[in-house]
Amino acid sequence: MLQERLFDPQGRDLADCPVRHVLDHLAAKWTTLIVLELAAGPRRFSQVSKALPDISKRMLTQSLRDLERDGLIRRTVFPTKPPSVEYALTAMGQSLLPPLLGLIEWAQAHEVQIATARQAYTG
Amino acid sequence: MLQERLFDPQGRDLADCPVRHVLDHLAAKWTTLIVLELAAGPRRFSQVSKALPDISKRMLTQSLRDLERDGLIRRTVFPTKPPSVEYALTAMGQSLLPPLLGLIEWAQAHEVQIATARQAYTG
DNA sequence: CAGAATCCTTTCGGATACTG
């Protein structure tokens, strides 16, 4: 499988497809949860860490970097002692919230139905 | 890190959080693309495979099973020779489309801005 | 055609220890 270069029907490199790009972000498993946490307001590194107890510092740092890199969050360092760092959604990050919350609502609305389907499914 | 049991602020087991549940599904990286493909109408296994060239048969089969298991798609076998199998969205699968398309639109709308942010980011 | 089974490489991500 895996050819040298893969193109979609429009001739665009699949890896550069914006849809996949966003999907890969959701796929990052933690990034979305971080965005949702920051939706409530700016947070310090340790605050995010406490809000999401089951993410290691390693992954938290990496996820925050990814989001910063894509312009979804802004990282601000305050030169205090010891230093504190604040993370906040950018305008673009804020703009992601409505569609994201739409998905969350769907998830909650169909939670039971999915659980039921799973139960009914016997390989 | 990784305690015995992890709870969110509401006291619910994090692993059972519906939000994470859906996110984990989208996180499967391929499932969403399959749903989008089936949104255009029922498709045979080979048709989906051709529409998504960069997914191996192994992963396609697995992803289709996952979606079927959660009741998002329906699998119908026609006892022809050789047999053909049709996949189609269920009502619940259809209901996922609006929020999903909302996210897709966001992705396309911010495609350039994200690319720009990436370029500007010099780690 | 539509998979199932096997093998094997790559990536994800946790644990731990260390730094300015």
Next chain:
DNA sequence: CAGTATCCGAAAGGATTCTG
């Protein structure tokens, strides 16, 4: 406080071969 660095086991996922 907010990371960085290293190690390593677990899981994802591609390639290939086989089957009804």
